[in-house]
Amino acid sequence: MSKARSAPLRTALIHLALIAYTLVALFPVFLTLVNSFKSRNAIFREPMALPTPSTFSLIGYQTVLNQGDFVGYFQNSLIVTVVSIALVLLTGAMAAFALSEYRFRGNTLMGLYLALGIMIPIRLGTVAILQGMVAAGLVNTLTSLILVYTAQGLPLAIFILSEFMRTVSDDLKNAGRIDGLSEYAIFFRLVLPLVRPAMATVAVFTMIPIWNDLWFPLILAPGESTKTVTLGAQMFIGQFVTNWNAVLSALSLAILPVMVLYVIFSRQLIRGITSGAVK
Amino acid sequence: MSDTDMTDTEIVAVKRPARWHILVFLAPAFLVYTAVMILPLIETLRLSLFNMIEGQLAFVGFNNFRVLFSDPRLSADFWNALGNNVIFFIIHMLVQNPVGIAIAAMLSVPNLRFAAFYRSAIFVPTLLSFVIVGFIWKLILSPIWGIAPGMMDWVGLKWAFAPWLGKPETALVTVSLISVWQYVGIPMMLIYAALLNIPDEVLEAAECDGITGWGQFWKIKLPLILPSIGIVSVLTFVGNFNAFDLIYTVQGALAGPNGSTDILGTLLYRTFFGFQNQMGDRSMGATIAAVMFLIILAGVSLYLFVIQRRMRRYQF
Numbered sequence: 001m002s003k004a005r006s007a008p009l010r011t012a013l014i015h016l017a018l019i020a021y022t023l024v025a026l027f028p029v030f031l032t033l034v035n036s037f038k039s040r041n042a043i044f045r046e047p048m049a050l051p052t053p054s055t056f057s058l059i060g061y062q063t064v065l066n067q068g069d070f071v072g073y074f075q076n077s078l079i080v081t082v083v084s085i086a087l088v089l090l091t092g093a094m095a096a097f098a099l100s101e102y103r104f105r106g107n108t109l110m111g112l113y114l115a116l117g118i119m120i121p122i123r124l125g126t127v128a129i130l131q132g133m134v135a136a137g138l139v140n141t142l143t144s145l146i147l148v149y150t151a152q153g154l155p156l157a158i159f160i161l162s163e164f165m166r167t168v169s170d171d172l173k174n175a176g177r178i179d180g181l182s183e184y185a186i187f188f189r190l191v192l193p194l195v196r197p198a199m200a201t202v203a204v205f206t207m208i209p210i211w212n213d214l215w216f217p218l219i220l221a222p223g224e225s226t227k228t229v230t231l232g233a234q235m236f237i238g239q240f241v242t243n244w245n246a247v248l249s250a251l252s253l254a255i256l257p258v259m260v261l262y263v264i265f266s267r268q269l270i271r272g273i274t275s276g277a278v279k
Numbered sequence: 280m281s282d283t284d285m286t287d288t289e290i291v292a293v294k295r296p297a298r299w300h301i302l303v304f305l306a307p308a309f310l311v312y313t314a315v316m317i318l319p320l321i322e323t324l325r326l327s328l329f330n331m332i333e334g335q336l337a338f339v340g341f342n343n344f345r346v347l348f349s350d351p352r353l354s355a356d357f358w359n360a361l362g363n364n365v366i367f368f369i370i371h372m373l374v375q376n377p378v379g380i381a382i383a384a385m386l387s388v389p390n391l392r393f394a395a396f397y398r399s400a401i402f403v404p405t406l407l408s409f410v411i412v413g414f415i416w417k418l419i420l421s422p423i424w425g426i427a428p429g430m431m432d433w434v435g436l437k438w439a440f441a442p443w444l445g446k447p448e449t450a451l452v453t454v455s456l457i458s459v460w461q462y463v464g465i466p467m468m469l470i471y472a473a474l475l476n477i478p479d480e481v482l483e484a485a486e487c488d489g490i491t492g493w494g495q496f497w498k499i500k501l502p503l504i505l506p507s508i509g510i511v512s513v514l515t516f517v518g519n520f521n522a523f524d525l526i527y528t529v530q531g532a533l534a535g536p537n538g539s540t541d542i543l544g545t546l547l548y549r550t551f552f553g554f555q556n557q558m559g560d561r562s563m564g565a566t567i568a569a570v571m572f573l574i575i576l577a578g579v580s581l582y583l584f585v586i587q588r589r590m591r592r593y594q595f
Contacts, residue, residue, distance in 0.1 A: 098304035125319030212408030
């Protein structure tokens, strides 16, 4: 059986195809990173070459760090992302627990209501969201972004987490009840630790669209002090279009945090996606 | 059963009177979700039925929609954006999903070496923001830098190079393919998960019957992963009809050249906020958002009530 599957020619072709696509996927990123460390002349003369001592230059990074407030943008993105994820995880897990643990009237309806947002993008409500944020005086604050991203992340989080919570053994929870634990203690001390892997998955899923979003920062918080990295890079690049060193460096700086997180969490993310389907 | 019944009655005796904890658990998520997502959506739909008449917001029925569909100035933009959006979606369905399925099928070959590496690497573009993706490709395809023409020269295709993003005939396809490049990771991952989920016994049984390789993929695996392909398609649909960022980054809010890459998301942005000498119009913005909502709702309903119902599911 395994002989039929591992015909060497077929395996070789598969590797060839996968290597080819991997190059397609990574080449643009590689190109950006490599050229961000080169002098302007070298970028144009030999775009594919690695930086050598004679072509190495940090001028792009100097421009970026002097001109744009990238540290500030980075800080804003970090605050928005971390606080939103924390809120999504906490409130989402609580709601998922209520839906998966208790029978009450309207349970299914509530589940469907909360799941609507998986398919209907929050962006379509932008006109009224902006109106509401203006009325609440939250325009150009990070709070407005955090609220929007929390609402955006909740539906999928509740959906995934309630699927996982159904798998937590009832005997364990009932044993806790017999020992006199309150429902809150059962949730926080018994159930939450058990669904930690699912929480990590949800965190990664929630994080990517928040970190990368351009629409809401552009509309709700375009002010200099509340710009996120994505918006900051967009505007910076718009201003410095002809300064290729600066553009490439800004792109590299925007790629960096995502790549670092991906290297740390990739196993979690992939396990989450695959086990989410397997369940 | 009797065991749980017993504990249930105990709890009933102690706690049943008022199960406040359910409310406490549900309230925060419910409130944020309702206040920031559902109510604004409803309010946006409502606003699409109103417009400014002599400085007053007044109910105009479906007049906004009539204007959007038939007013000479606005309707041209709208039908153009809708048409482009359909093409944008079709290109994703024809390129992104088949490529994603093919990669997933190759990755799921048993005992394939470096599978984890390929998988992680191919997923990288999906994690990057549109801003990064958009500008990288803009630079690569730029005739000034010459990466794309240079590479095509290696394979003797230099004559075929053109500033694709700058020509109205090719810009939309180019932008769509950039988006495909970015999002191939999603079908790949979901289909890969579905393929891993097929039990070995099924595949071994197929092999005993002499069905291997290509035949096995088409006859055994593909029917089993159809539900996942359905989910991928509906996710693609929702994502495409709500897209904005990539076009905005690559071609700007005007979605040039000459509106050839304008899709509903960019049209909504320009109409709502105004751009250059065009004034922002809240009611027309809400109307476009309402149309997008209806399109997405129609697509999702079609999937949920027609396609998903007819699809055969296999339980292992």
